[in-house]
Amino acid sequence: MTTEWKSRRRVVIGKQSHKFSSAHMTVFADGTKERLHGHDYSVQVELQLKDDDAFVEFRQVKTILVAPCSEWDERLLPPARSMFLKIQKQSPELEFTLCGARYVLPADECVMLPVDNVTVESLAAELAARFTLAWRKDATLPDLSSLEVVITETPGQSAGVRLEQER
Numbered sequence: 001m002t003t004e005w006k007s008r009r010r011v012v013i014g015k016q017s018h019k020f021s022s023a024h025m026t027v028f029a030d031g032t033k034e035r036l037h038g039h040d041y042s043v044q045v046e047l048q049l050k051d052d053d054a055f056v057e058f059r060q061v062k063t064i065l066v067a068p069c070s071e072w073d074e075r076l077l078p079p080a081r082s083m084f085l086k087i088q089k090q091s092p093e094l095e096f097t098l099c100g101a102r103y104v105l106p107a108d109e110c111v112m113l114p115v116d117n118v119t120v121e122s123l124a125a126e127l128a129a130r131f132t133l134a135w136r137k138d139a140t141l142p143d144l145s146s147l148e149v150v151i152t153e154t155p156g157q158s159a160g161v162r163l164e165q166e167r
Helices: 056-074 120-137
Strands: 012-013 021-022 038-051 084-090 093-097 100-107 144-154 158-164
Touching: 012 056, 012 093, 021 056, 038 056, 038 120, 056 120, 120 158
Parallel strands: none
Antiparallel strands: 012 038, 021 038, 038 144, 084 093, 093 100, 144 158
């Protein structure tokens, strides 16, 4: 029996420079949370172009990845959509409670993420959304058939999201 192989090209970028160090607290369903802690996250993206003859420069992919990594680096990432988050003040300090614990920090050291919980899964989904938005804004870039974002929070522990164009 002969098997026909279908070739699909992909681009994978996950350089050491595509990383960010952030603090967070995962919230649990019962209204409790982890203690404030941080990770040195690394990011990898895999792109599959709609047209196998299309070409994308690695530089273009790297440029898009730099923005969220830079924005989130050395910041606390509170979950803006959490039902357990209560904001008392936003400027010049961010004062909030999360699961009943009170925090006061310089506002410029926090990035409110539009998620209900800050987990490696939600970070991957948010980065994928930002990546696709930036990709679509650049008319010179070829169409994607899929995008996968994987974020590693510690060696051997990661999560990702795969977005695929509907056919």
